[in-house]
Amino acid sequence: MSHDGVGLRAVMRSIAFLTAGVLVVPALAGCGSDDEAGKPLAGQDIAPAARAQVADGGTLRWAVDSVPETLNAFQADADATTTKIAQAVLPSMYRMNDSGRPEINPDYLESAEVVDTEPRQVVLYKLNQQAVWSDGREIGAADFAAQWRALSGKDSAYWTARNAGYDRIERIERGKSNLEVKVTFSRPYADWKxxxxxxxxxxxxxxxxxxxxxxxxxLKVTAGPFTVQQVDKKKDEVTLVRSTRWWGEPAKLSKIVLVAVPREKRAEALAAGTVDLADIDAATAQRIDLASRPKGTATPLQGSKAAGTADAGPLARYEVRKSLEPAFTQLALNGADGPLADERVRRAVARALDREELAEVVLKPLGLPAVPVGSHLALSGQAAYTDNSGALGGQDTKEAQALLADAGWVRGGPLKEPKKKEEQKAAGSEGESASASASPSPGKSAGEDDGTYIVGEDGKAGEDPEGRDRDPQGEPPHLAQDGKQHVRQGGGAQGAYAPKGTAAPGAAAGPLAKDGKPLTLRFVLPSGPGSDTLRRVADRISRMLQRVGILTETTRVSDASYFKDHIANGEYDLALYSWPASAFPATDARPIYAKPVPAADGSLTIEQNYTRVGTDQVDQLFDQAIATLDEEEARDLVRKADSRIWAAAGSVPLYQRPQLTAARKNLANTGSFGFETPVYEDMGFLKKTRKATQAARS
Incomplete structure (x- = not known):
């Protein structure tokens, strides 16, 4: 699920049994020695500037989703703001580079390497000799050992969210000097970094x-360029101040104030000037972009809205910095029961999808690369990435229909009784409202923010008293890309349009049925703010499925209950949510795709496999990868696991999430970071030049 920046390792995990026959899998991709990872689809956009160009001092007011419940990143209720604070005030042995790969952080480490593998794996850390805690004590083996004991899982008195990796450590001891830490593992651990x-x-x-x-x-004791001054829940703020004990490049900013601002109120906060930096949705990005552009110029964020129509106003002080988040949105298929318990039906759903079209719906209007994600376990640029979608196959209507027929779903069968003409007319009127809200209206950007979990529904137009969408047939005219009005051809497949006035062809066959029941899937979506994109993506998916005879019944639920009551509890057939990418997929992704295990009470232990689809083979490949110290071999094992995950069709990766950040134009070295870990000490406001001063006075 998406957490808007929360690292996957800060998330707790929990799913069902794969019911299927023998599956013939095509030749597995990613098994050779060539690096197929490629490059990130989009680079970071942070307005880079040399430190000499950045002024000393100043306060950065940074909008975040919430003031964290805890500053301990290893507790279950840690969130994205916890992660930001930890990055600014605590040691990190490794940091992510712009390709999402771990690199030694020289502020804390001189080196780290595996120095022995027999009889045990031993890693030797050599610490930066200047590295000290804010109380003056050297960072050393005692800190490493205390963290291992707390997170090893051996003492249940510690309320830890995870212990992956720490449970494989046998002992930690001082090396030849205070600057050396020697970590001995009881079992090989590939992801020790x-x-x-x-x-x-x-x-x-x-x-x-x-x-x-x-x-x-x-946090009384810290060791970073900043330290925590105050967590003020009344003001909804966390204040970080420049550390006087920091041995690295001194922080340019005097303060960073993390201000809790709901996503739907960020445009207002930016206009009021109460924040300097904020992740935003596409609608707000468009307003900022328009405010900063001369009249008559067009931009990728404007959609069909005429350029230069917005009053510049206070939003002209900002610019939009955009990249792609290290996270992807997927379509989840619940394989626990119902039609999707049959692997053939899941594969048919996947083969019905045009993933390129879905990526374009979200990313093309933003001017970002609209490339479908080809892996469950990594993103383009990361070491483990390769496009393994061929293990399942691309969009193929005939193949999808053949799979459904093989599973016993055929045209015809007893369905609902036809409605009377008056009822059809009333239902058609209501359906127009629902359909109109589900497609981009003129002037509205087609790429909204994914929301808290991902882009959700607004839960308003076209919703019946029970929260379900009306039958989408009989939609009103839509505006196509050519600007002409189109109407659905009578009796045609969902999503088929022709210019107004075109003669309707003969009626198409009805939906698929089996044992007297139509093939209808429950599509559950969140209804909170920032949900327009998900509505559009879900609408496109429903149309694609209807073309092969699969109906969908969409239910909109509150954000609060979406994940807890529906995804985690398995109360859905189809759902959209996002996972952050990890540099350590063998450790972090295994719980997401692990085969559910029956518990003593008869329930299933699902970890974080919310699709409830898993196989023994995938588990074995993850276990082999985590115990393989040869990086190339471990990478190939992860890629093999991904091919098997594709083949099982429990989830279908769609697109990398857009990352849009509003930043004051004079703010440097911050914005949309992409994969890379932020460098907090380099953030700041540009020095005022004579030209800038004159412009400000004019």
């Missing part, structure tokens, strides 16, 4: 009480 980032001081990790409660609202 994921450990000790962030690293908390032994004062936080040393006892259960300190871990559970001591670091929730305060």
């Amino acid at each position: 994921s450990l000790f980032t962030p690293l908390y001081p032994k004062e936080v990790m040393g006892t259960p009480d300190a871990f559970n409660d001591g670091a929730r609202t305060k």
Whole structure:
């Protein structure tokens, strides 16, 4: 699920049994020695500037989703703001580069390497000799050991959200000097670079009480360019101040104030000048873009709205910095029961989808690369990435129909009784409202923000008293890309249009049925703010499915209940949500795709496999990858696992999520970071030049 920047490793995990026969899988991609990872589809957009060009001092007011419940990133209720704070104030042994790959952080480490593999894997860390905590104590083996004991899972008094990797450590000891930390593993662990980032001081990790409660609202000891001054829940702010104990390049900013601002109120906050930096949706991005452009110029963010129609006003002080998030949106198919318990039906759903079209719906209007995601386990540019979608196959209507027929779903069968003419007319009128809200209207951008989990529905137009969409047949005219009005051909497949006045062809066959029931799938979507894109994506998916005879019944639910009551509980057939990409997929992605295991009470332990589809083979490939210290071999095992995940069709990756950030034009080294870990000490406001001063006075 999407957490708007929360690292996958901060998320707890929990799904069902794969019911299917023997599957013939095409030749697996990604098994050779060539690096097929490619490059990131979009680079970061942070207005880079040399430190000499950045002024000393100033306060950056940065909009975030919430003031965190805890400052301890290893607790279950840690969130995206917890991650931001940890990056700014705590040690990280590794940081992500612009391709989403881990690199040594020289502010804390001189080197780290595997120095022995027999009889045990041993990693030797050599620390930066200047690295100290804010109380003056050297960072050392005692801190590493305290974190290992807290997160190893051996002491249930620690309320930890995860222990992956730490549970494989046998012991931690001092090396030849205080600057060396020697970590010995009981079992081989390929993703050892994921450990000790962030690293908390032994004062936080040393006892259960300190871990559970001591670091929730305060961090007395830190070791970064900033330190935590205050968490103020009344003001909904967290204040970070420049650390006087920092040994690296001194922070340019005096303060960073993280201000909780709901997504739907960020345009208002920007216009009022109360924030300098904020992740925004496409509608707000369009307003900013229009405000900054001379009249008569067009931009990728404007859609069909005429350029130069917006009053510049206060939004002209900002610019939009855009990239792609290290996260992807997927269509999840619940394989626990119902029609999707049959692997053939899941594969038919996947083969009915035009993933390129769906990516274009979201990304093309923003001027971002509209390339479908080809892996469940990595994104383009990351070491494990290769396009394994061929293990399932691309869009193919005939193949989808053949799979459904093989599963026993055929045309015809008893369906609902035809409505009377009066009822049909009334239903058609209501359906127009629903359909109109489901497609981009003139002047509205087609690429909204994905929302809290991902782009959701607004839960308003066209919704019946029980929250379900009307039958989408009988939609009103739509505006096509050519600007002409089109109407659906009478009796045609969902999504088929012809110019107004075109004669209607003969009626198409009815939907598929089996045992007297139509093939109808429950499509569950969130209804909160920022949900327009998901509505459009879901609408396109429904049309694509109807072309092969699959009907969908869309239910809109509140954001609060969407994940907890529906996704996690398996109360859906189809759903859209996002996962962040990880540099360590063998560790982080395994719980998402692990085969569910029956529990003693008869339920299934699903970890985070919310599609409830898994196989023994995928589990084995993950287990082999995590225990393989040869990086190339481990990468190929992960790619093989991804091919098998594609073939099982429990989920279909669609597109990488857009990342749109509003930033003051004089703000440097921050914005849409893409894969790369932010460098907090380099952020700041550009020095005022004589030209800028004169422009400000004029």
